Amino acid sequence: MIISVASGKGGTGKTLVATSLALSLGNTCRVQLLDCDVEEPNDHLFIRPVITDRETVCIPVPKVDYNRCTFCGDCARICAYKAIAVVPKSVLVFDQLCHGCGACSYLCPEKAITEEGHEIGVVESGRANGIAFVQGRLTVGEAMATPVIRQVKTKIDHAATAILDVSPGTSCPVVEAVRDSDYCLLVTEPTPFGLHDLELAVLTVKQLGIPCGVIVNRAVPGEDMVQSYCSRENIPVMLEIPLDRDIARLYSNGQTLAEGMPQWQDRFKDVYTSITGAVHERSRCT
Amino acid sequence: MKEVVVLSGKGGTGKTSITGCFAVLARNKVLADCDVDAADLHLLLNPEARRTEEFWSGQSACIDENICNGCGLCEEICRFDAIRNLKVDPTACEGCGFCSRICPVEAISMLNNLAGHWYISDTKYGSLVHARLGIAQENSGKLVALVRQQARQLAEAAQHTSIITDGPPGIGCPVISSLSGADLALLVTEPTVSGIHDLERVIGVCRHFQVPATVCVNKYDINEEKASEIKQYCTNNGIQVAGEIPFDTSVNQAVTLGLPLVEYNDGPASRAVKQLWNNLEKFFQ
Numbered sequence: 001m002i003i004s005v006a007s008g009k010g011g012t013g014k015t016l017v018a019t020s021l022a023l024s025l026g027n028t029c030r031v032q033l034l035d036c037d038v039e040e041p042n043d044h045l046f047i048r049p050v051i052t053d054r055e056t057v058c059i060p061v062p063k064v065d066y067n068r069c070t071f072c073g074d075c076a077r078i079c080a081y082k083a084i085a086v087v088p089k090s091v092l093v094f095d096q097l098c099h100g101c102g103a104c105s106y107l108c109p110e111k112a113i114t115e116e117g118h119e120i121g122v123v124e125s126g127r128a129n130g131i132a133f134v135q136g137r138l139t140v141g142e143a144m145a146t147p148v149i150r151q152v153k154t155k156i157d158h159a160a161t162a163i164l165d166v167s168p169g170t171s172c173p174v175v176e177a178v179r180d181s182d183y184c185l186l187v188t189e190p191t192p193f194g195l196h197d198l199e200l201a202v203l204t205v206k207q208l209g210i211p212c213g214v215i216v217n218r219a220v221p222g223e224d225m226v227q228s229y230c231s232r233e234n235i236p237v238m239l240e241i242p243l244d245r246d247i248a249r250l251y252s253n254g255q256t257l258a259e260g261m262p263q264w265q266d267r268f269k270d271v272y273t274s275i276t277g278a279v280h281e282r283s284r285c286t
Numbered sequence: 287m288k289e290v291v292v293l294s295g296k297g298g299t300g301k302t303s304i305t306g307c308f309a310v311l312a313r314n315k316v317l318a319d320c321d322v323d324a325a326d327l328h329l330l331l332n333p334e335a336r337r338t339e340e341f342w343s344g345q346s347a348c349i350d351e352n353i354c355n356g357c358g359l360c361e362e363i364c365r366f367d368a369i370r371n372l373k374v375d376p377t378a379c380e381g382c383g384f385c386s387r388i389c390p391v392e393a394i395s396m397l398n399n400l401a402g403h404w405y406i407s408d409t410k411y412g413s414l415v416h417a418r419l420g421i422a423q424e425n426s427g428k429l430v431a432l433v434r435q436q437a438r439q440l441a442e443a444a445q446h447t448s449i450i451t452d453g454p455p456g457i458g459c460p461v462i463s464s465l466s467g468a469d470l471a472l473l474v475t476e477p478t479v480s481g482i483h484d485l486e487r488v489i490g491v492c493r494h495f496q497v498p499a500t501v502c503v504n505k506y507d508i509n510e511e512k513a514s515e516i517k518q519y520c521t522n523n524g525i526q527v528a529g530e531i532p533f534d535t536s537v538n539q540a541v542t543l544g545l546p547l548v549e550y551n552d553g554p555a556s557r558a559v560k561q562l563w564n565n566l567e568k569f570f571q
Contacts, residue, residue, distance in 0.1 A: 009324055040455070040487060103387060191542060
């Protein structure tokens with residue numbers, strides 16, 4: 001089963017939830033934690049894994065064989081991303097704009113284009129506290145996160161409970177990470193910012209056809225705007241984590257809730273039970 | 287004219303709350319919200335749109351079932367896994383057009399995407415350029431570039447001295463698009479292990495694109511040890527710390543009321559943001 005942890009707004013506690021959920025389940029079932037926030041991966045700071053495997057992520061970019069190229073300009077016209085410009089006697093390739101679709105090399109009438117790997121990041125795998133761990137890391141200065149996320153997701157162990165930590169926002173990196181999940185946990189906070197971005201995140205996961213539930217972090221008694229929204233939209237609130245200086249301090253020092261306050265483990269196990277219930281219910285209905 | 291962009295790497299460190307205060311404190315400026323897929327600045331500035339435009343960007347493949355002969359070539363060549371069982375998943379399609387070009391029976395056409403909207407709005411504090419990316423759309427980097435271009439045109443026409451931009455989290459495409467060519471990046475961080483880790487990466491992006499950076503440590507008193515670690519890191523790397531803001535519950539109270547903090551009260555965080563702005567203002571002169 002694949003559970004993704006997303007949020008819309010940044011800094012609401014995705015990492016806190018993903019790491020503590022993974023660690024809480026670690027001694028009861030086979031768990032894999034995958035950090036898909038490849039722009040700013042943070043899970044490793046909290047679970048301190050031993051990395052045993054590292055592979056680079058490359059996207060195939062065009063390489064021109066000048067012995068064959070006739071400078072006809074077809075490749076530049078074909079490229080939807082304006083990553084190729086043909087000038088007299090030269091073909092300029094802008095690696096940062098290339099999506100690696102392969103159209104130019106396939107369609108070049110002179111077969112003058114081959115592809116070479118342009119490195120944009122790494123995927124690292126290892127273990128920590130009995131759970132399998134994978135993370136992607138986009139190289140600083142590179143723009144495209146989605147190929148790194150795709151490569152992280154090739155490591156999903158389908159026999160395990162895979163927990164995916166997703167980047168903030170609602171655009172392509174989020175869609176790429178959340179796609180194919182069985183369930184999406186949306187972590188938010190009870191502020192107008194948190195609620196506004198939660199609404200966008202809910203629309204995104206609904207568009208992907210993925211069931212979701214909400215975790216309210218930094219909950220304050222009386223501030224129930226998120227709970228009201230969820231009951232209107234028929235979205236379950238799976239857990240509330242209070243606004244608490246001790247929890248904030250644990251987090252600031254790189255400690256998980258599951259380890260720093262073990263009493264939380266049972267609550268995360270309950271969240272997992274509710275998720276499995278919802279997923280099974282859904283598969284029975286379809 | 288100078289353009290300052292507020293970034294952070296890590297999300298939720300306080301970019302929008304701080305930008306909202308700058309909206310009040312700065313004179314002769316245009317405001318821009320470049321966090322186009324989770325824009326929040328409008329919740330503080332209460333804008334009234336005077337211009338609304340559609341943002342058409344990119345394309346999606348569309349297979350005509352009546353023409354398709356089911357050969358499966360499109361599925362085979364698509365590198366984005368966007369065609370499954372001869373159906374296009376528009377959220378996965380990156381609009382390269384490869385499938386449409388090689389389909390032997392010409393069953394695939396490329397349709398333009400309505401990828402979002404952008405707005406020029408009036409606020410109590412001046413003009414705001416902002417946008418809303420469509421749900422599950424891509425090309426946020428292009429929309430960011432458009433927002434910045436519009437902000438620049440407005441600022442030039444009105445002979446304003448500055449553009450203040452609220453940026454997105456992360457270090458990828460929309461961040462690069464918000465940052466490249468700006469005059470200064472204000473990096474808002476928090477004293478946590480993730481705050482520090484993400485700050486280091488976003489400093490790397492500023493270096494890569496040769497934009498000078500300065501740092502603000504928000505909620506510095508949540509963990510003073512980590513806060514001094516950040517300041518030490520900045521000193522070692524020749525980066526100025528332009529401000530430190532204490533944890534203050536009135537920050538959330540102001541957000542809940544939809545007000546910039548400096549309009550809400552003159553508490554400790556509010557005073558610290560004013561001091562931060564004074565330090566940045568020197569840069570505009």
